[in-house]
Amino acid sequence: MANSLQIHETAVIQTARVNILIAISDLLDNNKGTDIEIPILLADAVYSPARNPKKDELIVSYKIGSEVADLEILLPSELAFDRSRLDSVFLLMDNLVSKSTQWRETEKKINTKKLITSNEMKEWRSPLKHTYEKILDLHERNWNGIWFRIVRNFFWSAIAGKFDVVVGNPPWVRWSKLPELYRERIKPTCDHYGIFSKQNFMVEMNLIYQE
Incomplete structure (x- = not known):
């Protein structure tokens, strides 16, 4: 399987992904209703949220965004590198941020949907609350964009696995x-x-x- 990491939003969305969609358009016609994943991620090969091999990190800290939207992400490492669970939590958070839902209500919904256990919430509340409220603040300043999906891309790149060949374009x-x-x-x-x-x-x- 091939993966592509691109740091520029235009290269990811308007160029690489669109080109792949055009290339596989005939396959899409024959497989309507089938979910597909285009393995082109908005990510940074130099500055990655990968685990620090010298530390047993319980919380992962990662910064993205511009000087205006300087966003520090804090996530429990057990969640950060579990793609399926992180997807579920972020999809819900993304939806609730768009509705300007405050953290207390968001926490209740996470618990109701059983996306994480009650014991995990006790341990993870602080980093999850920090991340959610940072993105909520950007949303309330009309700077939300698609931050949860962007962050998810960066963390996906950290668990993409091993590769036989790496091709770079310095x-x-x-x-x-x-x-x-x-x-x-x-x-x-x-x-x-x-x-x-x-x-x-x-x-x-x-x-x-x-x-």
Whole structure:
């Protein structure tokens, strides 16, 4: 199976997914009513919500969005990397945010639908409440968009599994041209993998990090 990770919304929605739909249009005609999944995710291969192998994390913290909608997502790791359960919880939350439902009522509906157990809710209430209210705040400021679906894409990419071949297309964007907020997010990963160089000839490629 092939998966594609794209960080640009236009590349994901208007280009890659539409092209696949056009390519398989004849198959869709012959399989009406069948759910399909197009494995092209809005995600970031450099800044991923993958588990930290050096820590036994109970809560996963992940930041997405622009400087205006700087969104910190907190999720219990057991839920964050369980695609089926995360889908169920996020679909409900997305629907309730669109109705401006407050957290207390949302928690009741999650419990009523038995999406998580009562014991899990006791342990997970704080991160779930934090994430829900952050997105609710964006919604009330007309910045909701489709945040739950965007977040779900990013977490899907972290559990996509292993691959035989990885094909990349480095954009070679100068470090100095990246938004400051994004540079702060990806710098730990760049440091970990030795992306920055101390060699003078790399100055032209702008891969030398300077404080």
